[in-house]
Amino acid sequence: MRARTGIEAAPAAIHVEAITKAFGATAALDGIDLDIRGGELLALLGPSGSGKTTLLRVIAGLEPITSGRVLFGDEDATRLAVQRRHVGFVFQHYALFRHMTVADNIAYGLAVRPRSERPSRTDIRRRVSELLDLVRLPGLEKRYPGQLSGGQRQRVALARALAVDPKVLLLDEPFGALDAQVRRDLRRWLREIHERTGHTTIFVTHDQDEALELADRVAVLSRGRIEQVGTPDEIYDRPSSAFVAGFVGQPTRLDVVVVDGKVRLGDVTLSAAAPAVPAGPAALFVRPADIDLEAASGPRIAATVAGVRRAGAVRRIELRVADGHPPVEAEIAPGRAIARGDAVNFTLKALRLFPSH
Amino acid sequence: MTAFALTGPASLRRAIAIAKPSALPGFGITFGFALAYLSLIVLIPLSLLVWRASGLGLGGLLGIATQPRVRAALETSFYLSFAAAALNAVFGLVIAWVLTRYTFPGRALIDAMVDLPFALPTAVAGIALAALYAPNGWVGFWLDAWFGLKVAFTPLGIFVALTFIGLPFVVRTVQPVIAELDREIEEASATLGASRFQTIARVILPTLVPAILTGFALAFARAVGEYGSVIFIAGNMPFVSEIAPLLIIVQLEEFNYAGATAIATIMLALSFATLFAINLTQAWSRRRLGHG
Numbered sequence: 001m002r003a004r005t006g007i008e009a010a011p012a013a014i015h016v017e018a019i020t021k022a023f024g025a026t027a028a029l030d031g032i033d034l035d036i037r038g039g040e041l042l043a044l045l046g047p048s049g050s051g052k053t054t055l056l057r058v059i060a061g062l063e064p065i066t067s068g069r070v071l072f073g074d075e076d077a078t079r080l081a082v083q084r085r086h087v088g089f090v091f092q093h094y095a096l097f098r099h100m101t102v103a104d105n106i107a108y109g110l111a112v113r114p115r116s117e118r119p120s121r122t123d124i125r126r127r128v129s130e131l132l133d134l135v136r137l138p139g140l141e142k143r144y145p146g147q148l149s150g151g152q153r154q155r156v157a158l159a160r161a162l163a164v165d166p167k168v169l170l171l172d173e174p175f176g177a178l179d180a181q182v183r184r185d186l187r188r189w190l191r192e193i194h195e196r197t198g199h200t201t202i203f204v205t206h207d208q209d210e211a212l213e214l215a216d217r218v219a220v221l222s223r224g225r226i227e228q229v230g231t232p233d234e235i236y237d238r239p240s241s242a243f244v245a246g247f248v249g250q251p252t253r254l255d256v257v258v259v260d261g262k263v264r265l266g267d268v269t270l271s272a273a274a275p276a277v278p279a280g281p282a283a284l285f286v287r288p289a290d291i292d293l294e295a296a297s298g299p300r301i302a303a304t305v306a307g308v309r310r311a312g313a314v315r316r317i318e319l320r321v322a323d324g325h326p327p328v329e330a331e332i333a334p335g336r337a338i339a340r341g342d343a344v345n346f347t348l349k350a351l352r353l354f355p356s357h
Numbered sequence: 358m359t360a361f362a363l364t365g366p367a368s369l370r371r372a373i374a375i376a377k378p379s380a381l382p383g384f385g386i387t388f389g390f391a392l393a394y395l396s397l398i399v400l401i402p403l404s405l406l407v408w409r410a411s412g413l414g415l416g417g418l419l420g421i422a423t424q425p426r427v428r429a430a431l432e433t434s435f436y437l438s439f440a441a442a443a444l445n446a447v448f449g450l451v452i453a454w455v456l457t458r459y460t461f462p463g464r465a466l467i468d469a470m471v472d473l474p475f476a477l478p479t480a481v482a483g484i485a486l487a488a489l490y491a492p493n494g495w496v497g498f499w500l501d502a503w504f505g506l507k508v509a510f511t512p513l514g515i516f517v518a519l520t521f522i523g524l525p526f527v528v529r530t531v532q533p534v535i536a537e538l539d540r541e542i543e544e545a546s547a548t549l550g551a552s553r554f555q556t557i558a559r560v561i562l563p564t565l566v567p568a569i570l571t572g573f574a575l576a577f578a579r580a581v582g583e584y585g586s587v588i589f590i591a592g593n594m595p596f597v598s599e600i601a602p603l604l605i606i607v608q609l610e611e612f613n614y615a616g617a618t619a620i621a622t623i624m625l626a627l628s629f630a631t632l633f634a635i636n637l638t639q640a641w642s643r644r645r646l647g648h649g
Contacts, residue, residue: 060548061548062544062547062548082544082547082548083547083548083550083551083552084550085548086550087548088548089544089545089548091541091544091545093539093541095539095541095542095544095545096542096545097542097545097546097559097560098564099563099564099642108546108549108551108559109549109550109551112546112549112550112551112552112555112559113550160545160549161548161549163549164549164550
């Protein structure tokens with residue numbers, strides 16, 4: 001009850017050290033090191049099966065680990081039971097107690113405390129109504145979860161997690177089960193709540209837009225390992241591995257060859273400058289925004305337009321390059337005259353190149 | 358009903374139609390079939406019983422119900438059935454929990470054994486229980502020697518038999534609900550600081566209450582009407598260990614059909630009242646769970 005006592009404890013930093021978790025022969029988590037700063041909003045981003053939810057559950061103490069350590073501030077929490085870690089966990093499907101009213105759900109974490117630490121009934125009631133105001137659901141105390149919409153349940157789940165004044169707030173796919181409009185609203189709102197309450201917050205998502213838009217920093221996971229940790233700008237602009245480059249920004253992967261320090265796509269030499277990639281086959285990741293159809297100079301790649309689709313403010317066209325390559329997506333202004341079957345030439349504004357493996 | 362309603366003018370249709378218009382067809386035929394079947398198998402025999410008993414009048418019925426021997430038998434039947442169903446609610450829940458939540462060698466075997474009281478002819482169960490719990494039986498001897506407890510040929514014996522036949526009802530109604538319990542709600546409770554005991558008492562049990570009540574009601578209903586397994590172990594002493602169904606048979610053997618129907622009608626009314634009360638409680642608890 002930080003708000004009531006007026007003592008502002010600094011939000012806890014979390015250190016995850018060399019966490020390994022084996023499921024039989026396969027490693028769900030394979031040597032994870034991660035430092036989460038106090039008060040930070042961090043996203044764990046990755047495809048399904050990357051271990052992001054497992055890592056979140058390890059931090060919460062819901063999942064036993066094979067080796068490694070979890071520290072909350074200076075305290076080693078590795079052997080601490082879930083109950084004593086003081087985390088606020090918001091489950092993907094909310095896991096509200098259906099037989100309890102909204103008020104009882106939110107008060108649960110306070111009501112189960114031992115008598116000596118339990119706030120009085122009036123204090124609990126006041127806290128519940130404060131939290132309902134915070135999550136913008138005032139007056140819904142008496143409702144049951146079954147009477148709420150998905151977005152409302154999500155907010156009750158968050159209020160319930162915040163009620164115990166957790167050291168860290170953990171959210172598993174917080175917007176996964178909601179429709180697009182509600183997701184956008186809740187994203188903005190979660191950012192606001194985070195700024196107001198200042199909790200160290202970790203959330204899991206497979207949606208890169210969500211991670212990049214919402215988080216202070218993003219950790220990209222793949223196959224139980226951390227591929228890259230950085231600010232959204234770093235992740236987007238400077239992907240440090242082929243996996244991240246292939247995952248962020250809806251790129252198309254083109255197989256190229258590096259010969260004599262030059263990058264060749266079929267017959268076209270894309271760059272004369274020596275790329276920091278050893279000679280041999282390499283993977284080039286081309287994002288829609290990388291393609292320039294207007295450039296006057298530079299190595300041009302010939303392509304035919306295989307499809308034109310409208311996507312919000314822009315139009316997306318599919319460009320078929322040489323045989324054997326997947327079609328490349330490009331964004332163009334809606335006004336430009338282009339049709340299926342047109343022959344075009346384009347240049348690349350950026351070369352995101354990684355060795356093939 | 359609806360077939361007719363569909364041909365009438367709109368206002369008439371609205372007045373006649375029982376079911377709300379729905380995209381799913383077949384209300385008329387399924388409702389008609391269900392009603393016909395229910396009438397043939399349940400309603401007609403039961404109303405015949407009530408009709409036969411109505412010859413006695415309410416005063417006659419009450420007169421029979423308050424006869425000391427009848428009263429004693431009814432009390433024995435209902436109290437012991439209630440107690441047996443309550444015991445089954447507790448242990449049936451534990452068995453269902455163990456069978457659903459844990460894997461151990463022989464689980465499938467034990468799972469299958471739960472249904473045996475359903476399958477066994479009740480007389481066989483009665484004889485087996487009587488032999489086991491008799492003063493010279495394997496269990497009865499030691500119970501008597503150690504605790505001075507006599508089971509066979511006492512009301513306690515009836516209780517044992519009723520518990521035996523009622524167990525599968527609770528296990529089988531609670532088991533699927535436990536299997537579908539969301540593990541996340543237990544985890545949510547733990548992250549909020551609740552001990553395992555608090556999680557069970559505040560989160561798991563309340564969720565299981567409707568299923569436990571259903572199982573309890575079924576076990577109770579079965580126990581009230583049970584005859585075969587009880588008479589062998591009960592001793593059947595009037596005023597002590599005589600159950601109401603046995604008293605009905607006794608009346609029939611004495612060609613006292615009016616007496617038999619009267620007791621049967623009283624049992625019917627009491628059973629219905631109890632089951633209705635349980636169903637109301639259940640509907641209330643289900644509503645709280647948001648099942649609508």
